[in-house]
Amino acid sequence: MIPSRLFSARLRVLLEGMGRWTPSARVVLRPSRLLPQHASPRLLSVGCADCTKHQEPPRKKLLSEKKLKRHFVDHRRVLVRGGRGGDGVSCFHSEPRKEFGGPDGGDGGNGGHVILRVDQQVKSLSSVLSRYQGFGGEDGGRKNCFGQNGALLYVRVPLGTLVKEGNEVVADLSRPGDEYIAALGGAGGKGNRFFLANDNRAPVTCTPGQPGQERVLFLELKTVAHAGMVGFPNSGKSSLLRAISNAKPTVASYPFTTLNPHIGIVHYEDHQQIAVADIPGLVRGAHQNRGLGCAFLRHIERCCFLLFVVDLSVPEPWTQVEDLKYELEKYEEGLSARPHAIVANKIDLPQARARLPELQARLGQKAIALSAVTGENLEELLLHLKDLHDDHVATELARGRQPLRW
Ligand SMILES: Nc1nc2c(ncn2[C@@H]2O[C@H](COP(=O)(O)OP(=O)(O)OP(=O)(O)O)[C@@H](O)[C@H]2O)c(=O)[nH]1
Numbered sequence: 019m020i021p022s023r024l025f026s027a028r029l030r031v032l033l034e035g036m037g038r039w040t041p042s043a044r045v046v047l048r049p050s051r052l053l054p055q056h057a058s059p060r061l062l063s064v065g066c067a068d069c070t071k072h073q074e075p076p077r078k079k080l081l082s083e084k085k086l087k088r089h090f091v092d093h094r095r096v097l098v099r100g101g102r103g104g105d106g107v108s109c110f111h112s113e114p115r116k117e118f119g120g121p122d123g124g125d126g127g128n129g130g131h132v133i134l135r136v137d138q139q140v141k142s143l144s145s146v147l148s149r150y151q152g153f154g155g156e157d158g159g160r161k162n163c164f165g166q167n168g169a170l171l172y173v174r175v176p177l178g179t180l181v182k183e184g185n186e187v188v189a190d191l192s193r194p195g196d197e198y199i200a201a202l203g204g205a206g207g208k209g210n211r212f213f214l215a216n217d218n219r220a221p222v223t224c225t226p227g228q229p230g231q232e233r234v235l236f237l238e239l240k241t242v243a244h245a246g247m248v249g250f251p252n253s254g255k256s257s258l259l260r261a262i263s264n265a266k267p268t269v270a271s272y273p274f275t276t277l278n279p280h281i282g283i284v285h286y287e288d289h290q291q292i293a294v295a296d297i298p299g300l301v302r303g304a305h306q307n308r309g310l311g312c313a314f315l316r317h318i319e320r321c322c323f324l325l326f327v328v329d330l331s332v333p334e335p336w337t338q339v340e341d342l343k344y345e346l347e348k349y350e351e352g353l354s355a356r357p358h359a360i361v362a363n364k365i366d367l368p369q370a371r372a373r374l375p376e377l378q379a380r381l382g383q384k385a386i387a388l389s390a391v392t393g394e395n396l397e398e399l400l401l402h403l404k405d406l407h408d409d410h411v412a413t414e415l416a417r418g419r420q421p422l423r424w
Pocket residue numbers: 249250251252253254255256257258268269270271272273274275276277298299300363364365366367388389390391392
């Protein structure tokens with residue numbers, strides 16, 4: 019029994035620690051008070067099972083550009099090690115009334131390889147870990163039982179991954195389904211049965227499994243798409259990609275909204291699909307690391323043709339094309355000479371329409387004037403895109419190469 023004096027003292031200490039509770043007539047127990055702010059109102063619903071059946075499943079939330087930046091990784095250093103081979107075994111057959119059963123130690127299984135495999139669902143190298151260890155082979159067993167080979171370890175990489183060892187390019191995974199053996203598994207050891215010979219009827223020798231191959235590889239992602247959109251920040255590249263494809267890159271009125279390449283697929287009625295990449299904005303002097311620099315220009319290298327997106331609402335828009343071509347040329351010689359089209363965006367703005375004839379005259383070529391926001395003249399771009407794609411397919415086939423397919 020606790021003495022009542024001590025009990026009340028303890029209770030007082032407890033109440034003082036917690037803050038005194040006083041009943042209040044104004045406290046109304048509403049559901050919002052019972053539930054935390056973020057709790058779903060469905061928790062309180064008392065609807066029948068039938069109604070819940072017709073409710074839409076929760077949509078997958080799109081990653082914000084900020085999060086995407088965290089998720090998007092375009093180069094990675096990886097240590098790959100093949101699986102170790104299983105050991106061979108030394109033992110002798112044992113059976114009643116059989117004096118010399120002979121050697122029956124089985125061989126160890128081979129270690130598993132580590133294989134890089136292109137997966138089109140993977141969009142960046144963020145899911146690739148810094149080290150991989152292949153599965154080891156099983157040791158051999160009695161009764162001449164061979165150990166099981168180690169399973170193959172597949173590492174999923176995005177389309178367009180370049181594999182380098184030191185400065186040497188060892189593989190270019192630019193086709194769907196491409197595979198590259200990054201590290202070979204070690205060979206399994208031999209059991210003593212293997213060493214049975216006419217002059218040695220009872221060998222006791224067995225060999226251990228070999229360690230797997232070990233390599234340090236550098237993976238580099240170079241986005242593969244048919245068309246690459248290049249333009250100054252705010253020229254409307256992401257808006258255009260949204261308008262012509264199912265991709266949903268972030269659009270905002272401040273420069274450098276897009277920080278990573280996005281790929282959208284344009285579907286045509288004849289089931290043809292053209293992949294268009296939205297590359298982060300480029301500025302004058304990008305090759306000297308101004309703006310976002312030109313590190314992401316590697317994503318343009320693989321594009322078969324380019325779309326120069328120009329903002330027609332700014333004064334002297336033709337200088338944008340000249341600057342863009344200059345920056346591309348600085349990055350890689352001949353890059354600006356790729357088949358291309360000039361897209362003059364924001365034609366819905368009154369000052370933009372007036373600048374169109376001068377732009378065409380200065381550039382000496384036709385520009386596709388359109389508005390990504392209102393959708394005006396998008397058909398012309400889509401038709402031109404198809405022409406560029408058809409030309410690309412024809413030249414690739416003429417060179418005896420398989421054109422890129424999505
Ligand atoms: N009026 C008008 N505004 C447009 C058009 N296209 C884009 N914009 C606006 O221009 C701004 C920039 O658009 P974005 O699509 O984010 O431009 P971006 O080229 O992707 O920009 P970065 O990602 O920074 O390189 C946004 O406020 C868009 O609403 C257009 O055709 N007409």
